Amino acid sequence: MDFSSPKKGFPKKRCGVLGCTGSVGQRFSLLLAEHPHFELVAVGASERSSGKTYKEATTWKTSGSMPENIGELTVTLCDPQHFKHCDVVFSGLDSSVAGEVEDRFLKENIPVFSNAKNHRQDPSVPLVVPTVNISHLDYIKVQRESNGLDKGFLVCNSNCAVIGIVIPLAAIQASCGAIDGLSVVTNQAVSGAGFPGPSMMEMMDNWIPYISGEEDKMQPESRKILGQYDVEGKALVDRTDLKVSATCNRVAVTDGHGACVSVRFADRSKVPSAEQVKQAMKDYVSEVQKMECPSAPEKAIAVMEEADRPQPKLDRDAGRGYTITVGRVREDPSGFCDIIFTALSHNTVIGASGSSILNAEAAVLKGYL
Incomplete structure (x- = not known):
């Protein structure tokens, strides 16, 4: 590093x-x-x-x-x-x-x-x-x-998979308002399974649409991370209104967890545009960056404009593995959700x-x- x-x-x-x-x-x-x-x-x-x-x-x-x-x-x-x-x-x-x-x-x-x-x-x-x-x-x-x-x-x-989604969610909520629901489909690297992990015969020419216990972590951990202190500062209060629907897949990638995320905003009268969401992520500066922690990345989130990015081979090491890369930010044409994006994180660096x-x-x- x-x-x-x-x-x-x-x-x-x-x-x-x-x-x-x-x-x-x-x-x-x-x-x-x-x-x-x-x-x-x-x-x-x-x-x-x-x-x-x-x-x-x-x-x-x-x-x-x-x-x-x-x-x-x-x-x-x-x-x-x-x-x-x-x-x-x-x-x-x-x-x-x-x-x-x-x-x-x-x-x-x-x-x-x-x-x-x-x-x-x-x-x-x-x-x-x-x-x-x-x-x-x-x-x-x-x-x-x-x-x-x-x-x-x-x-x-x-x-590791939760970390890759809550960082862009925090950026969006800080500027665009509360999110009360999201659907997440992850594509998770084999390194996330530890060593020796799945065998080559399992992963070659294949992907596995199940990771034991992974989907069960997505909602409760997101709720706790995005929660706040109580009024007396004596307890942490979860975001119990946040609903997370998750499907987690293991894919033949060494490092780098991908997530396809669809979000819905709590205030239906103030739904931001895709450009506003992009700008919120570009402008986001976390407290560890302001504190100048030695490992803090220059950017917590890097927003990519290319139609086919982010990709693990090209983008997992952004910010020495501490930066989340986000692409394909767009409005949901179906109206079922509000904003759709793809996020990529280095699962053993910022993810672990x-x-x-x-x-x-x-x-x-x-x-x-």
Whole structure:
């Protein structure tokens, strides 16, 4: 990742990664190895990998070779005692074990940013997409108070497919008014399934119109991310009026989740034009960009005018993988919905590990780390 020069005054932080040998853990490790302020000092995995060097324990599947500065780290068990020297820990654990492990880290007063699904719908845990609702990090104060902590906390990032749609939705709503319904059809990359994922025989000359549990996440996670604090700032209130109809497909693409989105506005008397929606996305500037977080992209959303864009091969790395690309913005001629567009996100950067790292950068600047 090509970072600009280190941000003046941004403190160095020692980081750990849980589930370091998996696909999400590898992406965490790669991004941290190249980070100007975050130093990877501890990696954890299962008992099978414990005691080996990271290089010995890992079948590296992330683009590019394993950075030399992390290959000699010794893999430990995912136990808080091995991560006490870390300022922050990133969890790339599988959901089968993540819930229990992350609870133990929270109880041991260690800050954790999680990519796992286990705590996303816990009302005491912020669910944060960095270019949408970074203000929800302020709920850390409430979480700490209720758990008797002075520095630990648990923050989740969202499902990779959800992240790709809520960013353009946030931009549209900020300028054009509330959306109360949307239909989404996703085309999701095989890397989203983790390693080893679907076999070549399954995916070659094929696509699979089902991803277990994926459609069930779309509505509740979108509602939580696009929600607000209550009047006293003591609880997060979901957007319960937002209806999301979703169909999720696995396609033969390495990285890059696509979504065909049709939206309906709540105020039927003030439906914006396609040009107004395009402009809303072009003008959108998130708080992490204003804060000048090191990983924040120049553009949260890039609007494309070409008739056949965005495409994974051409556009998934926009903004180093932190920018959502949107194209085919048009009015729905049928009148069934109002606006239709296609969105593309890099599912392992802004859709997973990069989202957590950008959340952590914001937490540093907000004084929580």
